[in-house]
Amino acid sequence: xxxxxxxxxxxxxxxxxxxxxxxxxxxxxxxxxxxxxxxxxxxxxxxxxxxxxxxxxxxxxxxxxxxxxxxxxxxxxxxxxxxxxxxxxxxxx
Numbered sequence: 001x002x003x004x005x006x007x008x009x010x011x012x013x014x015x016x017x018x019x020x021x022x023x024x025x026x027x028x029x030x031x032x033x034x035x036x037x038x039x040x041x042x043x044x045x046x047x048x049x050x051x052x053x054x055x056x057x058x059x060x061x062x063x064x065x066x067x068x069x070x071x072x073x074x075x076x077x078x079x080x081x082x083x084x085x086x087x088x089x090x091x092x093x
Contacts, residue, residue, distance in 0.1 A: 036063035
């Protein structure tokens with residue numbers, strides 16, 4: 001147990017909880033900024049472990065959807081680029 005200057009005590013468990021909350025906040029802020037590579041540690045147990053696992057699953061799914069959308073956009077752009085010369089040629093005849 002640690003004693004703060006104010007005289008209140010913080011247990012090691014309390015400190016661990018605060019550190020985990022800070023880590024989760026940093027991970028959420030990273031995702032908000034577009035970083036889908038962030039993950040929480042998978043070695044947590046209990047409710048903290050379930051939260052970390054769920055967070056990691058959600059971020060992985062969002063990342064995959066983002067990649068799918070990007071692939072679809074690139075495919076559409078390529079199709080449009082291929083179609084444009086054909087449409088131009090059809091107008092000139």
